[in-house]
Amino acid sequence: MHEKNNSNETDSFVFADFLALSVHDMKNSLGMLIGALESTIKEAQGRDLPLSARLGQMEYEAKRLNNNLLQLLCIYKIRNERYPVDIQEHVIRTVLEEVVAANRPQLVFRGIQLDLDCPGDTLWYFDKELICGALNNALNNSIQHTADKLRLVARVADGALILRVEDNGGGYPESLLQGEVAANKGIHYYRGSTGLGMYFSAMVAHLHQNDGNIGSLTIENGGAYGGGCFVLRLP
Amino acid sequence: MALNLKDARVLIIDDFEGMLRMLREFIRVAGAQQIDTAKNGKDAVAALAKHKYDVVLCDYNLGEGKNGQQILEEAKVRELIGFTTVWIMITAEKTMDMVMGAAEYEPDDYLLKPINEELLKGRLERLLAKKWALQDVEKAVKRKDYTKAIAKCDELMKLDPSMAQEMLRLKARFLITKGDFAAARALFESLLAVRSINWAKTGLGKVYYLSGEYLKAKDILSEVLEENSSSLETYDWLVKTYQALGDHEQARDLISQALTLSPNSGQRQKVLGDLANTTGDKAGAEAAYRKSIKLSEHSILKTTEPFTGLAKLCTEKGKADEALKLMEDVRKVFTDPVSAMQASVVESGAFQKLGQPDKAQAALVEAERQLKSLGAKAGVQDNLALANAMLALGDKEKAMGLITQVVKNNHDNNSVLNQVDKFFKEADLHEEGQTLVQTSKDEVININNQGVRLAQEGKLDEAIELLRQAVSQLPSNARVRLNLAGMLLKRLQEVGKDDTLLYEVRKELDRANALQPGDPKCMEYMQAVEKIAAI
The missing domain is CATH 1.25.40.10 (Tetratricopeptide repeat domain)
Structure with missing residues (x-):
C-alpha cells in the first residue's frame, strides 16, 4: 500500500515538472507566433482590411494564451518556492510605458484610446515581471470589454502604490464586486474567463509586503470612465 | 560609443532562424543600419572578436555549445566588448539568475519574451542613454x-x-x-x-x-x-x-538549495563537491565534481579545481588511472603554468598509489620547478598541496621550506595561519609546525621593525630600500607592502606631488588591498595619497 502511494507521488511530481517544462516550451512558440503576427498586421495595415481584422483577432488570442501560460508557470513556481521574487525599486512610468508598448498592437487594431496617468519620476518597490504579468492580464481583459477607452493610473498614497486599469465598458457583474479578491478563493468563471488571471493577480499582490502591510487586488466599477476597474495596491 | 540606434553596430545572437529574422526586422525598423547575426556561441564569439559592437541582443538558450551567459563572460574576459557595449539577454521566463547582483558578469538588462518592436526600441534607447550617462563612472572604474x-x-x-x-x-x-x-x-x-x-x-x-x-x-x-x-x-x-x-553541513544544504534554483552553475557544483568531500560524502562529491566539469565545458571561467578534486577522490578510491587521465585532460584544456603545477601534484600522488615511486618523484620535481617560476602567482592552497605531496614522498625538509615561505608571506593573516596549523595537525607535525610558524613570523616582524626604526632615525631612503627588498622576497605579504606604502607616503609628503612616487605608492596600496581587503591602515593611506594627488 505504501509503495503504491509513493510511486503515485513520484509520478505526479514528475508530471508537474513535465507540465511546467512544456508550458515554458509553448511560451517560446507563442512568442514567435505573436511576433510574426504583429509584423504581419503592420504590413497589412490600411491595405487589406478584412485580413487585418482576422490577424488582429489572432494576435489577441495568442496574447491571451501567452498570458495564461505565463500565469500558470508563475503560480506553479511560486507554490514550489522556485519563483525568484525580486522586489526592487523601479521608475513606475518606465514600467507602465513598457506594458503599454506590449499591448500597443491590440490598442491600435481596435482603435482604443489609452491614457497613461502617471507621474514622471516616482519610484516604487515591486517585482517588475509579476506586476507586468498582472497588468498585461488586466489590459488584455479590458481591451475585450471596453467600449473605446482605457486608462492606466499610478499614484503613490498612504505608503502604497495604487495601480488602476479603468475602462469605459459595461463593468464587472454585480456578483463579483465583493471587495478584495482573495487569492485562495478558488476559481470563478466570469467575464468569459476561468478566473486564472484574477487568481494570479491576487497572488502577486499578496507577495508584495512591507512593514507588516500586505498588497491587495480589488475589482470595482466606476473610475474616471465609469466602466470596470482593476486595482492593485502595493505597500 | 553610439547614443542613437542609427549609429550603432548591432549583433543578434539566436539559434532559431525565425527569431533571428524577427529581431533583425525589429532592430532595422527601430533605426539601426549595421546589423550582424550569429546562430551559435562559436560564430558569436568570432563576430565579437572581429567588430566592436555597441549593442548585443543575445538569447540565453542556444542549444548545444555555449549559452548566452557564457558568451557574455567570454566577451568580457577577453575584452571583446567595451564598457560602452549594451548587452541585452533575452529569455523566455524569469529565472533566479536574472535577479540582478547575482552573476559576476551581468548583462545590462534582461528582456522577457514575447518582444515587440516598440518594447525593444524603447528599452534599447533607454539603455544607450544610460550608458552615455555612466561613461565617466565606467572610465574611472577602468x-x-x-x-x-x-x-x-x-x-x-x-x-x-x-x-x-x-x-x-x-x-x-x-x-x-x-x-x-x-x-x-x-x-x-x-x-x-x-x-x-x-x-x-x-x-x-x-x-x-x-x-x-x-x-x-x-x-x-x-x-x-x-x-x-x-x-x-x-x-x-x-x-x-x-x-x-x-558549519559545513549547513553550507552544503544551502549550496544544494541554490543549485535547485539555478542548476547550471559549474562554479556552485564545484563548491558542492568541496563541501560534500569535507562532510565525508565521497559519492556526492564525485557526482558534483563531474557535473561541474560538464557544465563548465564551454565556459571561459572554468577552473582546474573540479578536475583536481575529482582526481584526488579517484586516487583515494584506487582508481589512480582515471586520476591520471583527468590530469591529461587538464593539461589539454588549461595551458597556464598554475594548472600545470596543480596537475603535477595530483600526478605525483596517483603514481605513488600505483606503486611507481620514480614517476611520483619526477612529477614532484616538475611541480616544484613550476612553483618556482610562478612566484607570487601560486596560491596558498597550491603551496600546501605541493608540501603535502612532498611529505607523502618523504621529503620533509622541502615541505617545511615551502611552508616557511607561505607563513612569511602571510605572517599576520589568520585565515592562512589557520590553514597552515590544520596542515601540520593532519601531518602529525603539530609541535614542530608551531615552532616554524613562530620563527617565520618573528623574522618578518623584525624586518618591519627595522624599517620603522630606520625611518625614525631619519634614514627614510634606507628604510624604503629595505622594504622594497622585503616586498620582492615576500610578494604576497600585505603588511610589508603597507609598510612600504607608508614610507613612500612619508617621502611624498616631504617632496610634494611626484608622479613616479605616486605610481609606486598606489601600486603597493592596490596590491595590499587585493591581498587583504579593507585594512583600515590601507584606507587611511589611500585617502592621504589622494589628498596629495589632488593638489
Whole structure:
C-alpha cells in the first residue's frame, strides 16, 4: 500500500515538472507566433482590411494564451518556492510605458484610446515581471470589454502604490464586486474567463509586503470612465 | 560609443532562424543600419572578436555549445566588448539568475519574451542613454579610481533622482571593492533604515562577512532567505559564512538549495563537491565534481579545481588511472603554468598509489620547478598541496621550506595561519609546525621593525630600500607592502606631488588591498595619497 502511494507521488511530481517544462516550451512558440503576427498586421495595415481584422483577432488570442501560460508557470513556481521574487525599486512610468508598448498592437487594431496617468519620476518597490504579468492580464481583459477607452493610473498614497486599469465598458457583474479578491478563493468563471488571471493577480499582490502591510487586488466599477476597474495596491 | 540606434553596430545572437529574422526586422525598423547575426556561441564569439559592437541582443538558450551567459563572460574576459557595449539577454521566463547582483558578469538588462518592436526600441534607447550617462563612472572604474567613480555616482544621482537606486548600488559595490567596509556598511544601514531591501541586506551581510563578523553575517543573510526574496548572491555569501563558521553541513544544504534554483552553475557544483568531500560524502562529491566539469565545458571561467578534486577522490578510491587521465585532460584544456603545477601534484600522488615511486618523484620535481617560476602567482592552497605531496614522498625538509615561505608571506593573516596549523595537525607535525610558524613570523616582524626604526632615525631612503627588498622576497605579504606604502607616503609628503612616487605608492596600496581587503591602515593611506594627488 505504501509503495503504491509513493510511486503515485513520484509520478505526479514528475508530471508537474513535465507540465511546467512544456508550458515554458509553448511560451517560446507563442512568442514567435505573436511576433510574426504583429509584423504581419503592420504590413497589412490600411491595405487589406478584412485580413487585418482576422490577424488582429489572432494576435489577441495568442496574447491571451501567452498570458495564461505565463500565469500558470508563475503560480506553479511560486507554490514550489522556485519563483525568484525580486522586489526592487523601479521608475513606475518606465514600467507602465513598457506594458503599454506590449499591448500597443491590440490598442491600435481596435482603435482604443489609452491614457497613461502617471507621474514622471516616482519610484516604487515591486517585482517588475509579476506586476507586468498582472497588468498585461488586466489590459488584455479590458481591451475585450471596453467600449473605446482605457486608462492606466499610478499614484503613490498612504505608503502604497495604487495601480488602476479603468475602462469605459459595461463593468464587472454585480456578483463579483465583493471587495478584495482573495487569492485562495478558488476559481470563478466570469467575464468569459476561468478566473486564472484574477487568481494570479491576487497572488502577486499578496507577495508584495512591507512593514507588516500586505498588497491587495480589488475589482470595482466606476473610475474616471465609469466602466470596470482593476486595482492593485502595493505597500 | 553610439547614443542613437542609427549609429550603432548591432549583433543578434539566436539559434532559431525565425527569431533571428524577427529581431533583425525589429532592430532595422527601430533605426539601426549595421546589423550582424550569429546562430551559435562559436560564430558569436568570432563576430565579437572581429567588430566592436555597441549593442548585443543575445538569447540565453542556444542549444548545444555555449549559452548566452557564457558568451557574455567570454566577451568580457577577453575584452571583446567595451564598457560602452549594451548587452541585452533575452529569455523566455524569469529565472533566479536574472535577479540582478547575482552573476559576476551581468548583462545590462534582461528582456522577457514575447518582444515587440516598440518594447525593444524603447528599452534599447533607454539603455544607450544610460550608458552615455555612466561613461565617466565606467572610465574611472577602468582606471580603478573608485573614489572618482563614487563621486561621479553622487553627481548623477543629484542630476537624475530616478537613477538613485542604481547609483547607490554601484556606489556600495565600489566601496566594497575599495575595501572601505565602514562606509559601505553605513550606506546599507541608511537604506535599510527606510525600507527592507534585499540587495542592501545581502550587501550588509557581505560586508559583515568580509569584516570577519560571521555571526552577524549569518543572521542577516538568513533573514533575507526567510523573506523568500533572495538572489543567488545571498546564497553564495551565506554558504561562505557557514564555511567560515565551520558549519559545513549547513553550507552544503544551502549550496544544494541554490543549485535547485539555478542548476547550471559549474562554479556552485564545484563548491558542492568541496563541501560534500569535507562532510565525508565521497559519492556526492564525485557526482558534483563531474557535473561541474560538464557544465563548465564551454565556459571561459572554468577552473582546474573540479578536475583536481575529482582526481584526488579517484586516487583515494584506487582508481589512480582515471586520476591520471583527468590530469591529461587538464593539461589539454588549461595551458597556464598554475594548472600545470596543480596537475603535477595530483600526478605525483596517483603514481605513488600505483606503486611507481620514480614517476611520483619526477612529477614532484616538475611541480616544484613550476612553483618556482610562478612566484607570487601560486596560491596558498597550491603551496600546501605541493608540501603535502612532498611529505607523502618523504621529503620533509622541502615541505617545511615551502611552508616557511607561505607563513612569511602571510605572517599576520589568520585565515592562512589557520590553514597552515590544520596542515601540520593532519601531518602529525603539530609541535614542530608551531615552532616554524613562530620563527617565520618573528623574522618578518623584525624586518618591519627595522624599517620603522630606520625611518625614525631619519634614514627614510634606507628604510624604503629595505622594504622594497622585503616586498620582492615576500610578494604576497600585505603588511610589508603597507609598510612600504607608508614610507613612500612619508617621502611624498616631504617632496610634494611626484608622479613616479605616486605610481609606486598606489601600486603597493592596490596590491595590499587585493591581498587583504579593507585594512583600515590601507584606507587611511589611500585617502592621504589622494589628498596629495589632488593638489
